[in-house]
Amino acid sequence: xxxxxxxxxxxxxENIKNKKLxxxxxxxxxxxxxxxxxxxNAYITxxxxxxxxxxxxxxxxxxxxxxxxxxxMAVKDLFCTKNVKTTAGSKILNNFVPTYESTVxxxxxxxxxxxxxxxxxxxxxxxxxxxxxxxxxxxxxIDKNLVPGGSSGGSASAVAGQLTPITIGTDTGGxxxxxxxxxxxxxxxxxxGSCSRYGIVAFASSLDxxxxxxxxxxxxxxLQEVISTYxxxxxxxxxxxxxxxxxxxxxNIKGKKIGIPKEYRVDGMPKEIExxxxxxxxxxxxxxxxxxxxxLPHTSYALPTYYIVAPAEASSNLARYDGVKYGYRAKGxxxxxxxxxxxxxxxxxxVQRRIxxxxxxxxxGYYDAYYLKAQKVRKLIKNDFDEAYKKVDAILTPSTPxxxxxxxxxxxxxxxxxxNDIFTVPVNxxxxxxxxxxxxxxxKGYPLGLQIIGKAFDEQNILNIAFAMEExxxxxxxxxxxxxx
Amino acid sequence: MSIDxxxxxxxxxxxxxxxxxxxAEKLADxxxxxxxxxxxxxxxxxDDVKPLTSIAETTLKFRxxxxxxxxxxxxxxxxxxxxxxxxxxxxxxxx
Numbered sequence: 216x217x218x219x220x221x222x223x224x225x226x227x228x229e230n231i232k233n234k235k236l237x238x239x240x241x242x243x244x245x246x247x248x249x250x251x252x253x254x255x256n257a258y259i260t261x262x263x264x265x266x267x268x269x270x271x272x273x274x275x276x277x278x279x280x281x282x283x284x285x286x287x288m289a290v291k292d293l294f295c296t297k298n299v300k301t302t303a304g305s306k307i308l309n310n311f312v313p314t315y316e317s318t319v320x321x322x323x324x325x326x327x328x329x330x331x332x333x334x335x336x337x338x339x340x341x342x343x344x345x346x347x348x349x350x351x352x353x354x355x356x357i358d359k360n361l362v363p364g365g366s367s368g369g370s371a372s373a374v375a376g377q378l379t380p381i382t383i384g385t386d387t388g389g390x391x392x393x394x395x396x397x398x399x400x401x402x403x404x405x406x407x408g409s410c411s412r413y414g415i416v417a418f419a420s421s422l423d424x425x426x427x428x429x430x431x432x433x434x435x436x437x438l439q440e441v442i443s444t445y446x447x448x449x450x451x452x453x454x455x456x457x458x459x460x461x462x463x464x465x466x467n468i469k470g471k472k473i474g475i476p477k478e479y480r481v482d483g484m485p486k487e488i489e490x491x492x493x494x495x496x497x498x499x500x501x502x503x504x505x506x507x508x509x510x511l512p513h514t515s516y517a518l519p520t521y522y523i524v525a526p527a528e529a530s531s532n533l534a535r536y537d538g539v540k541y542g543y544r545a546k547g548x549x550x551x552x553x554x555x556x557x558x559x560x561x562x563x564x565x566v567q568r569r570i571x572x573x574x575x576x577x578x579x580g581y582y583d584a585y586y587l588k589a590q591k592v593r594k595l596i597k598n599d600f601d602e603a604y605k606k607v608d609a610i611l612t613p614s615t616p617x618x619x620x621x622x623x624x625x626x627x628x629x630x631x632x633x634x635n636d637i638f639t640v641p642v643n644x645x646x647x648x649x650x651x652x653x654x655x656x657x658x659k660g661y662p663l664g665l666q667i668i669g670k671a672f673d674e675q676n677i678l679n680i681a682f683a684m685e686e687x688x689x690x691x692x693x694x695x696x697x698x699x700x
Numbered sequence: 701m702s703i704d705x706x707x708x709x710x711x712x713x714x715x716x717x718x719x720x721x722x723x724a725e726k727l728a729d730x731x732x733x734x735x736x737x738x739x740x741x742x743x744x745x746x747d748d749v750k751p752l753t754s755i756a757e758t759t760l761k762f763r764x765x766x767x768x769x770x771x772x773x774x775x776x777x778x779x780x781x782x783x784x785x786x787x788x789x790x791x792x793x794x795x
């Protein structure tokens with residue numbers, strides 16, 4: 216048996232079920248490795264003492280019929296966890312201890328998993344490099360001073376660095392898939408309405424989705440099966456027939472039609488991304504799929520649309536942080552002064568910028584020109600996908616236009632940072648599922664990902680395609696443990 | 701179009717975020733470059749397009765109006781920066 220922290224979720228579950236390992240063994244191993252990995256700064260809050268207690272309790276009377284029996288797991292600090300501090304990476308929630316649990320994490324604990332701690336992320340999930348977190352940068356286990364991507368940067372770093380066997384992130388414009396691509400792991404953004412948003416700190420409510428981030432596709436399918444449930448507490452949760460994603464997982468994708476959208480060949484895209492894409496097309500064919508050239512004509516309008524819709528929704532969602540009922544409060548001369556100082560001191564620069572964009576596009580006289588216009592273009596983007604899916608079963612693209620970049624490289628230019636999400640944002644705007652799988656390395660040895668986009672509610676199909684391609688790609692992440700002294 | 705300092709002041713007031721002169725200038729620069737990027741949408745003619753209002757195209761369900769959480773007063777007040785008895789305390793609003 217290999218070292219505990221090197222095992223996949225599937226292996227750990229099997230070893231616990233066969234009583235080769237106890238939950239205490241596994242939990243202890245991940246705690247020890249996490250403690251040696253403080254330089255990654257992947258955790259905001261750890262819950263190690265309590266995790267070990269829970270593991271011991273589990274072992275006294277183990278329920279081995281559960282899907283995640285005694286498996287320790289750290290989660291993004293955007294999920295409210297009862298009695299464990301939840302910050303959303305922000306100073307304004309620095310002291311917030313939820314009195315309730317998010318539905319997605321509740322589902323995970325109900326299947327026997329144990330909370331290890333809360334993982335770093337961009338403030339309110341607004342960022343593509345984890346550099347907007349109030350709790351500092353996260354290091355990419357691939358190389359020192361390399362961003363892990365964002366906003367689920369701590370989650371990606373923790374899975375790639377083997378501090379947790381698996382995790383959950385959230386994805387509003389690419390926040391699961393882009394960091395997964397940057398760290399050489401698998402990340403799934405489910406269909407809008409698949410996973411409940413109840414208890415997730417809200418960013419842009421019509422785009423936000425929770426999803427799994429894992430070492431491999433099978434692990435990812437297993438966790439998706441656990442977190443995707445219909446929930447009355449989220450009015451946009453959708454009641455559809457959910458598959459047993461891990462049980463129904465198959466490598467047989469013979470005859471599947473996979474679309475290759477020409478608009479994703481963007482100006483200035485490095486040759487190695489194009490080469491990776493071509494390799495991906497070949498892998499898909501090798502698996503028995505058929506590839507078809509398609510057009511998604513409004514692709515280049517997706518980012519500008521996103522940067523109206525997401526900030527507009529954010530400005531409205533973040534109005535609740537007023538220093539009155541919870542969170543940080545600054546002193547003020549009167550009520551308004553208290554609000555303005557609280558929000559000025561409590562929010563970081565990127566969050567303030569987005570609140571102001573959102574406020575502006577929704578303000579009197581500008582609504583039609585910006586927000587309404589964006590919602591119309593969003594419809595056109597969705598129509599593009601609807602049209603394409605008359606001909607194909609899924610779509611294959613690169614996950615990101617480049618590999619991971621250095622910390623500080625893009626912080627002064629918001630637009631160049633936003634361009635990171637060029638291939639992931641259209642998927643959120645159309646509410647579709649998308650998965651990023653590691654598919655190769657660039658010349659610097661940094662991982663690169665491919666994205667498979669599916670029809671709404673067709674997670675099983677893209678998981679199957681990913682599962683088949685994963686075997687052909689046979690990707691090996693190059694982790695040297697450089698941060699462990 | 702260009703966002704000037706006066707507009708920044710106006711938006712910051714609407715957003716309830718106080719902004720000093722130095723930050724206002726930086727924000728104006730940032731917002732101008734972002735809006736320049738957003739202006740690309742004007743290339744598209746959308747007069748006849750119906751805006752997307754719901755991504756899932758399902759009708760929202762009504763749920764029955766019943767109390768599910770009882771006696772959670774303590775939980776509600778637990779995270780407040782300042783409270784007194786069962787009330788949130790704020791700076792004085794009435795003279």
